[in-house]
Amino acid sequence: MKTNQEDIKKLEEILIKRHSKKETVKISEAWQAKVMSHIRRLEPVNKTRQDNSLIFEQFLWRFAPVASALIVILVAVMLTFDFVSEYEMAKIFIDDPIEFSLVQSFLI
Amino acid sequence: MFFNPIGFPIGLKKWLFRYFIMDTDSIKMSDFEIVRRVTDGDVNAFELLLIKYKNHVFQLVTRHVPYRQAEEIAHDVFVRAYQSLPKFKFKSSFKKWLTGIAVKTCYDFWRREYRTRELPMSSLSEEQQELARQLLAVQSESLSDQKDAQKEAQELLDWALNKLSAKDRMVLELVYLEGRSVKEAAELLGWTAANVKVRSFRSRKKLRRLLADLREEYKGGR
Numbered sequence: 608m609k610t611n612q613e614d615i616k617k618l619e620e621i622l623i624k625r626h627s628k629k630e631t632v633k634i635s636e637a638w639q640a641k642v643m644s645h646i647r648r649l650e651p652v653n654k655t656r657q658d659n660s661l662i663f664e665q666f667l668w669r670f671a672p673v674a675s676a677l678i679v680i681l682v683a684v685m686l687t688f689d690f691v692s693e694y695e696m697a698k699i700f701i702d703d704p705i706e707f708s709l710v711q712s713f714l715i
Numbered sequence: 716m717f718f719n720p721i722g723f724p725i726g727l728k729k730w731l732f733r734y735f736i737m738d739t740d741s742i743k744m745s746d747f748e749i750v751r752r753v754t755d756g757d758v759n760a761f762e763l764l765l766i767k768y769k770n771h772v773f774q775l776v777t778r779h780v781p782y783r784q785a786e787e788i789a790h791d792v793f794v795r796a797y798q799s800l801p802k803f804k805f806k807s808s809f810k811k812w813l814t815g816i817a818v819k820t821c822y823d824f825w826r827r828e829y830r831t832r833e834l835p836m837s838s839l840s841e842e843q844q845e846l847a848r849q850l851l852a853v854q855s856e857s858l859s860d861q862k863d864a865q866k867e868a869q870e871l872l873d874w875a876l877n878k879l880s881a882k883d884r885m886v887l888e889l890v891y892l893e894g895r896s897v898k899e900a901a902e903l904l905g906w907t908a909a910n911v912k913v914r915s916f917r918s919r920k921k922l923r924r925l926l927a928d929l930r931e932e933y934k935g936g937r
Contacts, residue, residue: 611927615923619922622892625868629869631770631773631777638789639762639765639766639769642765643765647758647759649798651758652754652797652801
């Protein structure tokens with residue numbers, strides 16, 4: 608029984624080895640010309656994809672770092688604007704801006 | 716990337732060059748650009764893909780179909796690839812996509828072949844028994860040195876594979892003989908991983924049974 612299993616295993620190994628060493632066909636120039644002539648005879652492939660989507664896909668990741676940097680800058684700018692807008696809001700409710708700025712400087 | 720004593724990152728310059736200059740040029744030759752040109756109507760651009768991937772396709776096809784059919788099947792692979800180009804969404808590399816088409820074309824070849832061929836003989840011929848006997852007498856390590864043994868092994872492999880169905884054959888070749896993962900084989904064939912897993916297990920079992928029968932016949936006939 609054991610010998611039987613060993614023989615089968617050996618045969619399997621031989622077959623796997625043989626499969627990996629299969630010879631590749633040498634490609635002739637004529638073959639390439641034949642394929643291209645067949646393809647030229649076919650209808651041109653339909654343009655189902657829009658060019659814009661292709662361009663978008665191509666440049667999406669290329670501009671990702673730039674977009675990230677822009678986001679950081681915008682956040683920083685918005686934070687600054689936030690401070691100003693608070694000041695502007697306060698100016699509406701408080702009549703005395705000088706007093707407000709004093710309060711603001713002490714962070715009350 | 717590393718920094719020089721002056722403080723300017725040396726790798727950064729190279730990286731920026733590659734990222735914004737060199738890479739932009741190489742895009743002109745990329746698969747993406749070629750596919751775009753073909754889908755724009757420039758049929759001749761497809762020849763660039765043909766030149767780039769013909770060796771890969773031939774290598775794959777010759778492992779799955781008979782030697783004399785390889786050219787015809789490789790031809791079909793590229794025609795199918797051309798016709799399917801608008802469906803290619805660049806979710807994977809073009810090479811991987813083309814490999815999938817090649818595997819499916821080989822599978823279709825075997826489906827057609829099995830449909831039209833005569834029923835295989837149930838008993839083993841004397842020739843196959845002789846093949847097994849000769850192979851068992853050869854050490855597997857020395858197989859590469861012996862041309863006759865290689866030929867016999869190929870004949871025996873073809874015989875065993877011909878006994879399997881087209882599905883079993885493809886799965887066995889991809890998973891067992893080529894050593895691809897179940898997931899990869901499933902992607903190439905467009906089947907579920909569970910289906911490939913079950914089928915590869917069963918087809919391997921069938922192959923072992925065939926080899927066991929062959930061995931028994933040989934032992935009995937001796």
